[in-house]
Amino acid sequence: MGDTRLIDEPKVRITSGTSIVGVVSCVPEINVGNDYFLDRFSSEEISDVSKMTGVQSRRRAPNGVRTEDLCFAAANTLLDKLGWERSSVDAIIFMSQTPSHVLPATACKLQSQLELSSSCIAFDVNLGCSAYPYGVWLCSSLINGESLKRVLLLVGDTISSISDPNDRATAMLFGDAGTATAIEYTDSSSESVFVLGSDGSGAANLIVPNSPIYGNVSLDTRLKERDMDKLYMDGGAIFNFTLKRVPALVNSLLTAANGSLDEFDGFLFHQANKFMLNHLCKKSRLPLDKVPMNIEEFGNTSSASIPLLMTTRxxxxLSQRRNHIAMFGFGVGYSWGAASVDIGPLKCVETIEL
Incomplete structure (x- = not known):
């Protein structure tokens, strides 16, 4: 089997012996354009937000459609297209901040819905913007350390369900999506490099204040007269965190991977905000033709944004050849994760609608 090890700097991790063999994204068929918000915000307000974020449209899950449903549809399609026997899946990991329930774990429900073996490991991970790099590392580590062969990584969010429709900072920014990634053991893969970190001191700057168990435990004066069950975002604080952390993250990954910019086929960023992404690319001196974006069409899809980039842009x-990819997730937590991985040619890479 492959190996997982720490090298000189503790935040850098290397895995080998695993490959991503397929990715499917599922988005709701309901497409919401900016005109939808004219009953709440002025045309000038909408124009200002659109210029800053870049979002022109986003997919919204209708009532009754959950992250679980989008991820199930993506996983079902992926398993069928790959021809994987359901009994061959050793683990299923569901990563989201909009699960179906506080308990049970959504992964357990999906194990049953997908008719996977009762010996299949199933658990949830509560992460948002950084979820995909973390998830790829976690799946690779499980395969390395637990002698697993095949793992399903399901990553997605329906942030529209927790967004305040009267808060222009969040109502027009987020879109919904669910994804499925198939990762399996191989003895011929190249090494993957990961840089992961967190700083929980910024937790209150992107938060749903109410706890379903403890109620409102926040004393934050910024939340006065807000709906405590809806998402709150301090845009300025998030922007400052990103500008401070992400260029350093890019540099750390490139240094750890011993790679130059020319060696990468694509730099995939969490689709947080178009203005922010353009600034990050300029500051990190990344070639824009290698930085795909889809935030104009899908909005900020939280944990799903990186795999959705893979299946859209x-x-x-990815379906035709091997690509050397760098991916960067950052945001809520605060949490950040980056990965340098070789991907492709993939047997299945597509976007479906539900």
Whole structure:
């Protein structure tokens, strides 16, 4: 089997012996354009938000459609397209901040819905913007350390369900999506490099204040007269965190991977905000032609944004040849994760609607 090890700097991790063999994204068929918000915000307000974020449209899950449903549809399609026997899946990991329930774990429900073996490991991980790099590392580590062969990584969010429709900072920014990634053991893969970290001192800057168990435990004066069951975002604090952390994250990954910019086929960023992404690319001196974006069409899809980029903006490349990819997730937590991985040619890489 492959190996997982720490190297000189503790935050850098290397895995080998695993490959991503397929990715499917599922988005709701309901497409919401900016005009939808004219009953709440002025045209000038909408224009200002759109110029800053870049969002022109986003997919919204209708009532009754959950992250679980989007991820199930993506996983079901992926398993069928790959021809994987359901009994061959050793683990299923569901990563989201909009699960179906506080308990049970959504992964356990999906194990049953997908008719996977009762010996299949199933658990949830509560992460948002950084979830995909973390998830790829976690799946690779499980395969390395637990002698697993095949793992399903399901990553997605329906942030529209927790967004305040009267808060222009969040109502127009987020879109919904669910994804499924198939990762399996291989003895011929190249090494993957990961840089992961967190700083919980910024937790209150992107938060749903109410706890379903403890109620409102926040004393934050910024939340006065807000709906405590809805998402609160301090945009300025998030922007400052991103500008401070992400260029350093890019540099750390490139240094750890011993790679130059020319060696990478794509730099996939969490689709947080178009203005922010353009600034990050300029500051990190990344070639814009290698930085795909889809925030204009899908909005900020939280944990799903990186795999959704793969199935929308890099589908052709990933299906035809091997690509050296750098991916960067950052935000809520605060949490950040980066990965340098070789991906492709994939047997299945597509976007479906539900």
């Amino acid at each position: 890099m589908q052709s490349e």
